[in-house]
Structure formats: structure tokens, C-alpha cells
Amino acid sequence: MNDNEPTRLLPVSVWITAQQTSRAQRKDRYLSEATKHPARMLPAIAAHAIGRYTKPGDIVVDPMCGIGTTLVEAAYLDRRAVGIELEPAWAEIARANIAHATGRGAAGSGQVFTGDATMLTELVPEELFGQASLVLTSPPYGPGVHGQVDAVPGGGVQKRHDRYSDSRDRRNLAHAGWHGLTEGFSQILAGCAVLLKPGGYVAVTARPWRANGSLVDLPSAVVACGIAAGLEPVERCVALLAGVREGRLIGRASFFQLHSVRKAIGAGVPQALIGHEDVVVFRRPRTSKSSSAGRS
Numbered sequence: 001m002n003d004n005e006p007t008r009l010l011p012v013s014v015w016i017t018a019q020q021t022s023r024a025q026r027k028d029r030y031l032s033e034a035t036k037h038p039a040r041m042l043p044a045i046a047a048h049a050i051g052r053y054t055k056p057g058d059i060v061v062d063p064m065c066g067i068g069t070t071l072v073e074a075a076y077l078d079r080r081a082v083g084i085e086l087e088p089a090w091a092e093i094a095r096a097n098i099a100h101a102t103g104r105g106a107a108g109s110g111q112v113f114t115g116d117a118t119m120l121t122e123l124v125p126e127e128l129f130g131q132a133s134l135v136l137t138s139p140p141y142g143p144g145v146h147g148q149v150d151a152v153p154g155g156g157v158q159k160r161h162d163r164y165s166d167s168r169d170r171r172n173l174a175h176a177g178w179h180g181l182t183e184g185f186s187q188i189l190a191g192c193a194v195l196l197k198p199g200g201y202v203a204v205t206a207r208p209w210r211a212n213g214s215l216v217d218l219p220s221a222v223v224a225c226g227i228a229a230g231l232e233p234v235e236r237c238v239a240l241l242a243g244v245r246e247g248r249l250i251g252r253a254s255f256f257q258l259h260s261v262r263k264a265i266g267a268g269v270p271q272a273l274i275g276h277e278d279v280v281v282f283r284r285p286r287t288s289k290s291s292s293a294g295r296s
């Protein structure tokens, strides 16, 4: 059985999530410091997933919450959000973003724990165990898509905000290598299974990236991580990063994506721009057989 086999026959739906640019989606809703994070989720993807898999008052968890997109969108939709983030700087911005949202009338709430989500069940209070309706998260992915550019005097561009942290702490799965990333992410999902209600959902957004010209298939690895954590794959969705106008896709690729695809094509390697995120959706099984997933 190859890695794609478990999801080959799953229902697929397309989420229209980029009718506005990322900047327009965040305008006034997020603090400007949030743009320092190299890999934020598109707010419309978070809002779509929360609307689809939960109802007002439900608990939504993001174990790798970055600057808090999941938590802010959950708060706007009157959910109770809980986030975990390893890097104190991002956790601080996530808290500030939630305070900003509630100050603008968001009816829900958000709480952020700073720490290593591979130890999830030791970080959050036990009263949360078995209570969450949805885990929505995104693991770190390829450095090629990150960063913003500024023009420099005299010509050329300078890259900034392309790193998750200044440290090389290997607890940060962005610095853990492929094996560390998949092993750590499986552990995180196993901890999430403990927080979920039986039948609760896990939605993971991920994109493939290229390393030395070869495709690194993170979405399929995510499927394997979820299964290893005792979760059941139930859907594989396409969340558009491109707008749709009159039946056509309007690309919104970054400078780096355009640059690397043009370079590859120039070198004779046929590559296309990525216009979507994969969203891999799992459920915590209702049966007692797997309901202890993640407990040691």
C-alpha cells in the first residue's frame, strides 16, 4: 500500500478561501506584528474549517498556533479556542491578536500556552481532555515559500521574516529534519486525540515543497502521522490559495514561489505554481478500541 492509499477513496471538496488577498483578509483583524511570522494560515481557511466542523460554544485547539490565526477566527465565530506555541515571541503575538479580536467584539475566547506541543497533555489542564470538537493546525513547511521582500537602494531585493526563530532549537519541528518533523507531528496528533471528544475532528493544512528539485510530499506524510496517532482519515480537501473569477483561477503566488518556478522552468524542469493547501481531515474514532490514542 503506498502512502496515498488510505485517502484514495475519501470525499474531496474544494474550499473557496482566497477571494481576497491574505493582506485584505487580515486588515484590521490582526496586529501588524503578525506579518513577522513566516507561515501564517490564510484566515479564510481557518474560518471555513471552524464553520464546517464546529458550532458556537465548541472548543477548538491549535497545538502549533503561531500568531494565532485559528484562535482569532474561532473567537470571531464564538468558539472557545486553545493554542500552544513553542516560540514565546509568536505566543505573545497570538495573545495580543486575541485581545485585539475580543476588543473588536469577537464573542468567543482564546487562551495560549507556551511550550512544546509534543508534551501537549502535560501543558494543558486535564479538564480539557475529551472536550475539544476540532483541532485545526498546520505543521512547519519548506523554507522556500517563506519571507517578505524589500527593494534595496541601488537595485535588488532583501529578504526578511523568513525564519520561525533565531534559535535552532530542535524541539521546533521546523528545525528537526524530516524524521523529527514526522515523528514529532505524530506525537502532537496523539496528544490532540486525548483532547478531542469521541468523533471530534482534526483538520491539518499542508503543502508539498521541493528540496533539491524533488517533491517532498508533506500532505501524504500528514496522513501517515494521523493514522499513527490513532486517528481515522475521513476527507481530503483543497483550500484554494488562488481567487476564482468567472470560472478562472487568479494566482496569488509570492515573489519566492514565482522566482523558484521560473528558475526551474528556465533549467528545463517542468514545475507549476501551487495554488492550494491540502486539508487532511481525520476523526477521533468513537469506538473504545482507539479512544485511548495518545495516552501513554
Ligand SMILES: C[S@@+](CC[C@H](N)C(=O)[O-])C[C@H]1O[C@@H](n2cnc3c(N)ncnc32)[C@H](O)[C@@H]1O
Pocket (backbone or CB within 6 Å): 037, 039, 040, 041, 042, 063, 064, 065, 066, 067, 068, 069, 070, 084, 085, 086, 087, 090, 115, 116, 117, 118, 137, 138, 139, 140, 141, 164, 171, 172, 173, 174, 184
Ligand atoms: C506553520 S506555523 C503555524 C502558523 C499558524 N497557523 C498561524 O497562522 O500563525 C507552525 C508553528 O509551529 C510552531 N512549532 C514548531 N514546533 C513546535 C512544537 N514542538 N510545539 C509547539 N509549537 C511548535 C512554530 O514555531 C510555528 O509557529
